[in-house]
Amino acid sequence: MRNIKLxxxxxxxxxxxxxxxxxxxTIQQKVEEAIRDVTGKVSEVIGSSRTDSGVHAKGFVCxxxxxxxxxxxxxxxxxxxxLPEDIVILQSEEVEISFHARFNSIxxxxxxxxxxxxxxxxxxxxxxxxxxxxxxxxxxxxASKYILGTHDFSAFKNAGSSVKTSVRTIKEINIVxxxxxxxxxxMGDGFLYNMVRIIVGTLLEVGTGxxxxxxxxxxxxxxxxxxxxxxxxxxxxCLKEVFY
Amino acid sequence: MRNIKLxxxxxxxxxxxxxxxxxxxTIQQKVEEAIRDVTGKVSEVIGSSRTDSGVHAKGFVCxxxxxxxxxxxxxxxxxxxxLPEDIVILQSEEVEISFHARFNSIxxxxxxxxxxxxxxxxxxxxxxxxxxxxxxxxxxxxASKYILGTHDFSAFKNAGSSVKTSVRTIKEINIVxxxxxxxxxxMGDGFLYNMVRIIVGTLLEVGTGxxxxxxxxxxxxxxxxxxxxxxxxxxxxCLKEVFY
Numbered sequence: 001m002r003n004i005k006l007x008x009x010x011x012x013x014x015x016x017x018x019x020x021x022x023x024x025x026t027i028q029q030k031v032e033e034a035i036r037d038v039t040g041k042v043s044e045v046i047g048s049s050r051t052d053s054g055v056h057a058k059g060f061v062c063x064x065x066x067x068x069x070x071x072x073x074x075x076x077x078x079x080x081x082x083l084p085e086d087i088v089i090l091q092s093e094e095v096e097i098s099f100h101a102r103f104n105s106i107x108x109x110x111x112x113x114x115x116x117x118x119x120x121x122x123x124x125x126x127x128x129x130x131x132x133x134x135x136x137x138x139x140x141x142x143a144s145k146y147i148l149g150t151h152d153f154s155a156f157k158n159a160g161s162s163v164k165t166s167v168r169t170i171k172e173i174n175i176v177x178x179x180x181x182x183x184x185x186x187m188g189d190g191f192l193y194n195m196v197r198i199i200v201g202t203l204l205e206v207g208t209g210x211x212x213x214x215x216x217x218x219x220x221x222x223x224x225x226x227x228x229x230x231x232x233x234x235x236x237x238c239l240k241e242v243f244y
Numbered sequence: 245m246r247n248i249k250l251x252x253x254x255x256x257x258x259x260x261x262x263x264x265x266x267x268x269x270t271i272q273q274k275v276e277e278a279i280r281d282v283t284g285k286v287s288e289v290i291g292s293s294r295t296d297s298g299v300h301a302k303g304f305v306c307x308x309x310x311x312x313x314x315x316x317x318x319x320x321x322x323x324x325x326x327l328p329e330d331i332v333i334l335q336s337e338e339v340e341i342s343f344h345a346r347f348n349s350i351x352x353x354x355x356x357x358x359x360x361x362x363x364x365x366x367x368x369x370x371x372x373x374x375x376x377x378x379x380x381x382x383x384x385x386x387a388s389k390y391i392l393g394t395h396d397f398s399a400f401k402n403a404g405s406s407v408k409t410s411v412r413t414i415k416e417i418n419i420v421x422x423x424x425x426x427x428x429x430x431m432g433d434g435f436l437y438n439m440v441r442i443i444v445g446t447l448l449e450v451g452t453g454x455x456x457x458x459x460x461x462x463x464x465x466x467x468x469x470x471x472x473x474x475x476x477x478x479x480x481x482c483l484k485e486v487f488y
Contacts, residue, residue: 009366056367080363088366119324122253122332123300123371123482238367 001065004072005095006031006079008060011086012051013126013235018060019050027051027087031062034082038075039068048101048242049108050161052194054234056127059090061242063101099244107171107243110196112184112236114204128181129236135182135207137175143206143213144173146220147199154223156199157192158231166192166223175203185240194231201229245309248316249339250275250289250323252304255330257370257479262295262304271295271331275306278326282319283312292345292486293352294405296438298478300371303334305486307345343488351415351487354440356428356480358448372425373480379426379451381419387450387457388417390464391443398467400443401436402475410436410467419447429484438475445473 008031016024020032028045035043043064051057070078075092083089113128115121120130147170154166172187184200202219205211211229219227252275260268264276272289279287287308295301314322319336327333357372359365364374391414398410416431428444446463449455455473463471 009363011366011369058367076363085364085369086366088363090363119253119320119332119334120329122255122330123302124368125255125329127367 001067001097002072003063003065003095003097003099004075005061005063005091005093005099005101006045006075006089007091008057008062009088009090010057010060011126012054012056014086015053017051017053017055018047027060028062030083030087031079032064034079035064035066037082038070038078039066041066041068046101048105049191049239051239052234052237054126055237055239056235057239059241060239061101061105061244063095063099065097101242104244105190105242107187107189108191108239109172109185109187109241109243110191111238111240112186112196112200112232113238114182114184114200114232114236115180116182117180126235127238129233131204133208135204136209137177137182137207139209139213140203140207141175143203143211143216144175146213146216147173151220152223153192153195153220155219155225155228156195156202157225158194158198161193163192168192168195170199173199197231197234197237198225198228200236201232203229204232205229245311245341246316247307247309247339247341247343248319249305249307249335249337249343249345250319250333251335252301252306253332253334254301254304255370256295256298256300258330259297261297261299262291262293271304272306274327274331275323276308278323279308279310281326282314282322283310285310285312290345292349293435293483295483296478296481298370299481299483300479301483303485304483305345305349305488307339307343309341345486348488349434349486351431351433352435352483353416353429353431353485353487354435355482355484356430356440356444356476357482358426358428358444358476358480359424360426361424370479371482373477375448377452379448380453381421381426381451383453383457384447384451385419387447387455387460388419390457390460391417395464396467397436397439397464399463399469399472400439400446401469402438402442405437407436412436412439414443417443441475441478441481442469442472444480445476447473448476449473 072094174185316338414432418429
């Protein structure tokens with residue numbers, strides 16, 4: 001038995017997220033179908049995380065066990081020939097049999113893209129969230145410093161997953177302006193359900209002036225989801241890298 | 245009667261091009277339907293050009309005559325509320341009654357985007373053409389200099405439109421590298437059918453080494469379509485600006 005690790009890029013627009021479901025098409029299902037087509041056997045694929053419907057990935061990681069004799073690096077080309085055009089294997093490699101894409105992950109980097117301006121975008125609209133209100137970038141940067149570090153992020157999680165602890169460490173938040181786009185780059189050791197999207201939603205409340213930057217401290221302390229900002233739409237979110 | 249000029253952004257992926265057709269959904273049709281919804285009257289819209297199925301625009305221009313009393317600048321918001329998410333009016337303004345979006349155009353700027361690399365892209369795949377072979381950028385730049393200026397571009401046009409002359413003036417060709425993307429920026433006084441896509445296809449033949457840069461001179465002189473490169477796919481092409 002061999003353990004194959006895959007790094008995947010996907011456009012999540014037309015999928016109900018990563019995880020297999022009974023009544024909706026998911027990325028996990030498409031990858032498992034491609035593995036079955038290539039190896040002739042069914043393998044369950046273990047993903048580094050669940051991504052929601054509409055969320056994209058440039059460096060999603062998953063692994064699967066197989067008895068196939070196909071050289072690990074050949075899986076990339078073989079799987080890509082069976083996958084639809086919105087899913088691409090970037091890398092395939094053999095890893096130790098004990099490797100587990102979810103349990104062994106020590107961190108992830110996400111990017112959330114906002115586009116501002118007078119009009120909603122037509123081109124690229126599936127990859128960015130249109131936000132028409134003026135944003136104070138410096139205030140958002142000040143607020144983001146309070147989110148850095150180790151905190152109980154209960155106020156920044158939506159119901160939907162059962163986890164033992166809501167304590168996580170955010171190692172980096174960068175807010176980058178690029179023309180009329182604003183990118184939020186968030187790196188941490190792990191993320192609660194919708195946590196990145198709620199962090200961005202909260203920073204937007206700071207950017208518009210509804211929240212003062214320091215209010216983020218109160219939100220964290222409160223552990224009360226209703227205090228934080230809205231969860232911004234899925235289409236602006238992209239999982240860029242998973243660390244092991 | 246008033247004449248309204250519209251500047252439009254659209255994602256051409258799901259349309260059979262600009263021009264109205266009987267059996268396919270086009271951008272012209274969507275814009276005319278939105279005008280009818282806003283004004284209550286049918287207006288024919290005159291486009292600056294036909295764009296093919298799958299071609300995008302950031303600055304397409306069209307105009308229409310109307311008896312509506314709606315202030316010109318209000319058309320933008322009104323039409324956008326009726327248009328689908330892949331078509332956006334960027335600007336609406338009143339122009340002289342004699343203004344004609346096609347006949348008065350004195351030039352256009354197009355951009356063609358190629359992505360290189362080991363794997364086809366999933367994210368953004370509708371906006372770029374994946375080309376996996378190595379390209380010699382400097383040779384493509386040398387070749388592009390022969391295309392600059394006024395020539396008979398008969399070798400660079402596909403059958404499909406009747407025009408009086410095949411003489412056009414190309415004022416600018418810039419080839420810009422941006423990570424693993426290559427953008428071809430082409431500006432000219434007018435373009436024959438598929439001309440930008442055939443220019444890019446010909447430059448790619450130079451980039452891979454199949455054509456020498458100087459061979460472009462022979463292609464132009466031959467006026468023979470079969471001598472030039474292939475017409476590259478529509479999805480990489482975007483009409484950026486129309487000049488008046």
